[in-house]
Amino acid sequence: xxxxxxxxxxxxxxxxxxxxxxxxxxxxxxxxxxxxxxxxxxxxxxxxxxxxxxxxxxxxxxxxxxxxxxxxxxxxxxxxxxxxxxxxxxxxxxxxxxxxxxxxxxxxxxxxxxxxxxxxxxxxxxxxxxxxxxxxxxxxxxxxxxxxxxxxxxxxxxxxxxxxxxxxxxxxxxxxxxxxxxxxxxxxxxxxxxxxxxxxxxxxxxxxxxxxxxxxxxxxxxxxxxxxxxxxxxxxxxxxxxxxxxxxxxxxxxxxxxxxxxxxxxxxxxxxxxxxxxxxxxxxxxxxxxxxxxxxxxxxxxxxxxxxxxxxxxxxxxxxxxxxxxxxxxxxxxxxxxxxxxxxxxxxxxxxxxxxxxxxxxxxxxxxxxxxxxxxxxxxxxxxxxxxxxxxxxxxxxxxxxxxxxxxxxxxxxxxxxxxxxxxxxxxxxxxxxxxxxxxx
Ligand SMILES: Nc1nc2c(ncn2[C@@H]2O[C@H](COP(=O)(O)OP(=O)(O)OP(=O)(O)O)[C@@H](O)[C@H]2O)c(=O)[nH]1
Numbered sequence: 001x002x003x004x005x006x007x008x009x010x011x012x013x014x015x016x017x018x019x020x021x022x023x024x025x026x027x028x029x030x031x032x033x034x035x036x037x038x039x040x041x042x043x044x045x046x047x048x049x050x051x052x053x054x055x056x057x058x059x060x061x062x063x064x065x066x067x068x069x070x071x072x073x074x075x076x077x078x079x080x081x082x083x084x085x086x087x088x089x090x091x092x093x094x095x096x097x098x099x100x101x102x103x104x105x106x107x108x109x110x111x112x113x114x115x116x117x118x119x120x121x122x123x124x125x126x127x128x129x130x131x132x133x134x135x136x137x138x139x140x141x142x143x144x145x146x147x148x149x150x151x152x153x154x155x156x157x158x159x160x161x162x163x164x165x166x167x168x169x170x171x172x173x174x175x176x177x178x179x180x181x182x183x184x185x186x187x188x189x190x191x192x193x194x195x196x197x198x199x200x201x202x203x204x205x206x207x208x209x210x211x212x213x214x215x216x217x218x219x220x221x222x223x224x225x226x227x228x229x230x231x232x233x234x235x236x237x238x239x240x241x242x243x244x245x246x247x248x249x250x251x252x253x254x255x256x257x258x259x260x261x262x263x264x265x266x267x268x269x270x271x272x273x274x275x276x277x278x279x280x281x282x283x284x285x286x287x288x289x290x291x292x293x294x295x296x297x298x299x300x301x302x303x304x305x306x307x308x309x310x311x312x313x314x315x316x317x318x319x320x321x322x323x324x325x326x327x328x329x330x331x332x333x334x335x336x337x338x339x340x341x342x343x344x345x346x347x348x349x350x351x352x353x354x355x356x357x358x359x360x361x362x363x364x365x366x367x368x369x370x371x372x373x374x375x376x377x378x379x380x381x382x383x384x385x386x387x388x389x390x391x392x393x394x395x396x397x398x399x400x401x402x403x404x405x406x407x408x409x410x411x412x413x414x415x416x417x418x419x420x421x422x423x424x425x426x427x428x429x430x431x432x433x434x435x436x437x438x439x440x441x
Contacts (some may be wrong), residue, residue, distance in 0.1 A: 002147045005152050007036035011390050022301045023071045028060045029230055035079065043220050044251030048258050055082050075322035083285045087254055089209075090279045091238030091265035097179040099172075099206055103199055103230055106187030107191040109242030109268055111140055113185040115147035122153065122231065128180035129170035131328035132157035133164040133202060136186040136195075144184055151273055154178065165201045183208075190244060203234040212265060214255040217244045223256035238265030239391060241279075245269045320344035320417045322373060322381040322409075326366075332408070368401065372409050375399040384413055 013034035020027045032053045065347035118128040134140035148155035156171040188195035213236045241253045264279040375398030396403040
């Protein structure tokens with residue numbers, strides 16, 4: 001999961017708060033210290049951590065809880081909202097024709113993100129085209145052109161031309177009729193003055209609507225210095241944090257965003273073109289705390305699934321039969337790796353942890369489940385509570401599976417049902433009581 005360690009240390013700090021018998025200065029100081037430690041370990045810079053701690057302390061000690069909220073819930077809410085504040089608001093993205101320039105350090109994930117963005121806009125009904133202006137990395141041209149071919153996105157590049165500025169000039173004319181024009185530039189370091197100059201020259205060619213800085217989540221403290229240089233040169237309009245699937249850090253990138261007064265536009269959560277998500281501060285923090293990010297899940301579901309695949313409305317009502325579970329697992333398989341999807345579910349509703357077993361629902365398992373379910377009556381599928389030990393034996397005989405396999409299916413259904421129940425409030429609706437309940441306070 002995204003920033004796993006930070007999430008669990010923050011969760012521990014909040015649990016401490018929830019378990020203390022009274023809320024006073026001592027408890028708040030103690031909890032704030034734990035939060036500081038967790039953030040610093042995740043590479044968030046000290047200045048930002050201090051700002052956050054002071055805000056939490058000031059507000060917790062001076063603000064009175066609003067009506068209907070006790071002081072514990074009140075402090076939890078303050079911590080939550082201040083955490084949301086440090087990640088900032090998401091960069092607004094308009095779904096209209098625009099020109100985007102991608103910049104960043106070598107290997108940060110620019111090229112991959114360029115393709116992901118083209119796909120993102122294509123999915124929203126806009127026609128994208130990309131220009132490869134990376135004339136330094138030998139493989140960049142082929143990488144981007146192959147990704148574009150796979151995605152059916154128009155690609156412009158000049159393999160033998162080393163002059164990135166002229167490529168972009170020609171490319172912009174060539175793809176003028178497209179809605180979304182994305183320019184992928186070479187990776188560069190803040191100290192490479194000639195490359196910084198090249199970036200400024202490309203920037204000067206047209207009125208870019210967005211200049212996205214792509215930052216690897218694992219970049220650490222040097223992120224701020226890099227971001228400042230890029231920002232001074234061309235004025236960054238948004239940041240894309242990549243590889244959030246693979247690191248326990250990410251704080252360096254958050255600090256860079258805060259230091260340059262920019263905001264996060266997207267996050268990269270995997271290597272394939274679909275692994276790009278619109279940044280959502282609430283969702284990001286709730287996912288960090290193991291609350292699950294329902295908004296992201298629903299957005300992803302809407303994008304990938306057809307209506308028949310999964311009935312989200314029905315899921316939100318809390319009714320969740322074996323048939324629902326089956327179509328949901330099928331749908332999840334369509335959406336991408338289960339582990340990633342599971343990180344979007346409210347983990348708290350599953351007791352705080354998704355066991356590894358839950359990630360192992362592969363196509364094979366699904367086939368097995370289908371065979372078992374085919375031996376159940378319609379009534380049993382609608383109401384699995386009816387299935388006691390004699391019915392388990394019958395289903396086992398009928399399906400050729402062992403009774404343990406039948407029990408496993410029922411256990412899995414129960415876990416999924418619990419998770420879905422946690423989603424009942426609907427996407428985006430979060431309150432402290434729900435947070436505390438889901439975190440088992
Ligand atoms: N796990 C994971 N890998 C990613 C993500 N984004 C990019 N990558 C991988 O990171 C590596 C570098 O990505 P590129 O897109 O080639 O990086 P680049 O910034 O264009 O590289 P330069 O052209 O050298 O500047 C590749 O192996 C990508 O597959 C992500 O969100 N998650």
